Amino acid sequence: MSTTTSSPSVNLKPETLARIDEVITHYPVKRSATLPLLHLIQEDAGYISEDAILWIAQKLELQPINVLEVVTFYPMFRRAPIGRRHIKVCRTLSCALLGGYKTCENFQKEFNTTLGATSPDGEVTVDFVECLASCGTAPVVLIDETLHEKVDAAKVKQISAQIRAEAAARK
Amino acid sequence: MPAPAQHRIIFQHIDEPGYSNDIDCYLRNGGYEVLKKAVTQKPEDLREEVKKSGLRGRGGAGFPCGFKWSLVDRKSGKPIYLIVNADESEPGTFKDRYIMHQDPHQLIEGTMISCFANDVKQAYIYIRGEMPEGARILEKAIAEARAKNLVGPNILGTGYSCEIFVHRGAGAYICGEETGLIESLEGKRANPRIKPPYFPAVLGLYQCPTIVNNVETLCHVKYIVQHGGAEYAKIGTPGNTGTRIFCVSGHVQRPGYYEFPAGTITMGQLLNDVCGGPLPGRTFKAVIPGGSSAKVLRFGERYKGKRKVGTDMVDYDWGVEDVPMDFDSLAMIGSMGGSGGVIVMDDSVNMVEALANINAFYQHESCGQCTPCREGSLWMKKISSRMVHGEARKEDAALLKSVADQIPGRTICAFGEACSWPTQSFLIKFKDEFEGYAEAKKNLPADRLSLV
Numbered sequence: 198m199s200t201t202t203s204s205p206s207v208n209l210k211p212e213t214l215a216r217i218d219e220v221i222t223h224y225p226v227k228r229s230a231t232l233p234l235l236h237l238i239q240e241d242a243g244y245i246s247e248d249a250i251l252w253i254a255q256k257l258e259l260q261p262i263n264v265l266e267v268v269t270f271y272p273m274f275r276r277a278p279i280g281r282r283h284i285k286v287c288r289t290l291s292c293a294l295l296g297g298y299k300t301c302e303n304f305q306k307e308f309n310t311t312l313g314a315t316s317p318d319g320e321v322t323v324d325f326v327e328c329l330a331s332c333g334t335a336p337v338v339l340i341d342e343t344l345h346e347k348v349d350a351a352k353v354k355q356i357s358a359q360i361r362a363e364a365a366a367r368k
Numbered sequence: 369m370p371a372p373a374q375h376r377i378i379f380q381h382i383d384e385p386g387y388s389n390d391i392d393c394y395l396r397n398g399g400y401e402v403l404k405k406a407v408t409q410k411p412e413d414l415r416e417e418v419k420k421s422g423l424r425g426r427g428g429a430g431f432p433c434g435f436k437w438s439l440v441d442r443k444s445g446k447p448i449y450l451i452v453n454a455d456e457s458e459p460g461t462f463k464d465r466y467i468m469h470q471d472p473h474q475l476i477e478g479t480m481i482s483c484f485a486n487d488v489k490q491a492y493i494y495i496r497g498e499m500p501e502g503a504r505i506l507e508k509a510i511a512e513a514r515a516k517n518l519v520g521p522n523i524l525g526t527g528y529s530c531e532i533f534v535h536r537g538a539g540a541y542i543c544g545e546e547t548g549l550i551e552s553l554e555g556k557r558a559n560p561r562i563k564p565p566y567f568p569a570v571l572g573l574y575q576c577p578t579i580v581n582n583v584e585t586l587c588h589v590k591y592i593v594q595h596g597g598a599e600y601a602k603i604g605t606p607g608n609t610g611t612r613i614f615c616v617s618g619h620v621q622r623p624g625y626y627e628f629p630a631g632t633i634t635m636g637q638l639l640n641d642v643c644g645g646p647l648p649g650r651t652f653k654a655v656i657p658g659g660s661s662a663k664v665l666r667f668g669e670r671y672k673g674k675r676k677v678g679t680d681m682v683d684y685d686w687g688v689e690d691v692p693m694d695f696d697s698l699a700m701i702g703s704m705g706g707s708g709g710v711i712v713m714d715d716s717v718n719m720v721e722a723l724a725n726i727n728a729f730y731q732h733e734s735c736g737q738c739t740p741c742r743e744g745s746l747w748m749k750k751i752s753s754r755m756v757h758g759e760a761r762k763e764d765a766a767l768l769k770s771v772a773d774q775i776p777g778r779t780i781c782a783f784g785e786a787c788s789w790p791t792q793s794f795l796i797k798f799k800d801e802f803e804g805y806a807e808a809k810k811n812l813p814a815d816r817l818s819l820v
Contacts, residue, residue: 223533223535225574226554226555226574228554228555228556229535229553229554229555230555231555231556232535232536232537232538232552232555233535233536235538236497236536236538257555263555263556266556266557267555267556267557270540270557270558270735271497271537271538271539271540271558272538272539272540272732273497273498273538273539274538285498288725288728288729289459289660289725289729290459290460290618290660290711290722290725290726290729290819291459291460291617291618291711293725293817293818293819293820294617294618294619294711294713294717294722294817294819295618296817298817298818298819299817299818326498326539327457327459327539327541327729327732327733328457328458328459328460328541328729329498330456330457330461330462330464330465330496330498330499331462331465332459332460332461332462332615332617332618332623332709332711333462333615333616333617333623333624333625334623335617335618335623339498342500342501343501344501
């Protein structure tokens with residue numbers, strides 16, 4: 198990782214910057230704000246860039262490695278952009294017992310993509326994630342911030358159609 | 369014997385038509401009255417009630433809550449922190465999700481009472497990253513409570529002040545381990561700390577005394593302060609007081625969450641009477657009784673021994689269906705009640721494939737700081753996955769078991785046990801299935817459900 202002295206450039210919305218300054222006040226030790234800042238920046242920018250890591254390090258008076266090691270430890274932080282929508286299918290046992298693998302495969306087919314990759318139109322990324330703590334309504338899928346329950350083949354079709362309709366409406 | 373009736377004290381309002389998660393609804397239902405009463409009492413009296421109640425932590429370990437609080441170093445002069453463990457991540461467990469989404473003020477009231485009882489001025493709710501909606505609901509609920517002077521400075525004019533902030537995790541299971549959670553809250557990788565010396569009650573968050581309690585546990589505290597510890601202890605059985613919420617998933621007709629007085633319902637009653645039994649045309653094969661790290665139980669096996677009933681020792685001879693679903697009975701038969709997550713597998717499941725699924729989870733979630741766990745969980749995953757997707761050999765059964773046997777007791781935190789117990793117990797109870805998998809695989813239907 199480079200350790201330039203020039204200011205790292207992050208292009209954050211004013212409201213993100215305001216929330217960043219507010220959240221730092223929640224903790225007696227600045228370093229505690231590392232995860233909240235990573236969440237806020239990822240929500241704004243879509244991923245954690247090298248400059249974002251340097252910027253957070255400066256903001257919280259840390260070494261860049263202190264931020265990088267956090268980014269690489271937690272599965273939710275990503276170093277590269279993904280599709281506009283993020284489809285996260287639960288892979289763990291209770292969901293698998295009720296067809297979670299099939300659900301994941303069906304989403305990949307619907308959007309002509311493979312596991313972990315983004316669809317050719319840039320619209321969705323399909324991933325497996327570990328237990329989403331909704332095992333009683335398996336199989337479950339977290340799409341962006343919304344949990345979908347009992348996602349069988351028919352529901353995959355329905356959700357996929359809705360995602361495509363929303364994408365078309367944006368164009 | 370038919371199952372007893374549900375007794376919902378924590379889930380009283382869950383799924384109730386018309387019940388919403390805003391503060392007005394909570395207040396209409398008597399909300400925050402217990403906090404108002406609590407702040408007029410002496411903190412040590414409140415702690416005494418919790419001790420008297422016999423409440424055991426609902427996060428998984430079943431550690432007595434009153435005892436946990438009594439370990440807190442109150443003489444250090446350092447601030448005392450309380451952290452709500454809302455990292456609900458043990459596969460099979462999904463009770464805290466419903467409390468936070470549907471009845472967040474119950475958690476906030478329980479948290480504030482516990483903070484007052486322990487002279488805590490700052491609390492954090494550590495919620496798992498995969499519950500963004502839950503985090504928003506909690507933040508809104510805290511703001512509502514602050515506006516009504518129930519959280520924040522000079523609560524209800526008593527001079528007592530306490531803040532609560534929500535802190536989001538980012539997808540790491542190990543943050544449910546309390547010292548890993550503390551590291552994470554400090555902005556670091558969630559590598560659990562070694563105990564001694566880092567007992568949270570003495571050297572926790574920022575090296576200050578810290579209490580870490582599960583979401584459901586804190587809701588029980590509210591109930592205890594409302595009704596008194598002695599009254600609470602009348603629910604359930606001695607040593608397993610109060611209610612327990614069971615989260616049932618997998619192959620039953622009616623999966624879901626069910627709350628019963630602790631120790632009053634057996635596995636058979638829960639799965640057959642409450643959850644409607646196996647799916648049509650199927651029979652139960654195995655059940656994991658307390659989250660995916662708990663040791664598996666095989667239908668058809670018997671558990672024999674002596675147990676204490678009152679002051680007498682009596683013989684017991686149980687099948688899986690006869691086992692009472694409390695911490696002590698499940699521990700007696702070699703498994704655990706854990707977090708209350710019951711995962712059911714029927715005769716359509718191949719146990720090698722189920723274990724391969726579990727092993728992939730634990731390999732993904734090992735924090736990596738202790739070699740036996742990091743390497744062991746990886747090799748257990750590699751071997752079991754290869755058996756399913758590549759070549760399976762008879763000797764893989766013994767190999768898997770030998771890897772699992774070298775992990776527990778050799779790691780900083782209990783993850784070492786958690787990741788090896790599934791392999792150990794599957795290999796002991798379904799040894800034939802692992803040794804015969806290479807042959808059996810040839811005849812398994814090609815279109816069967818993938819588990820890994």
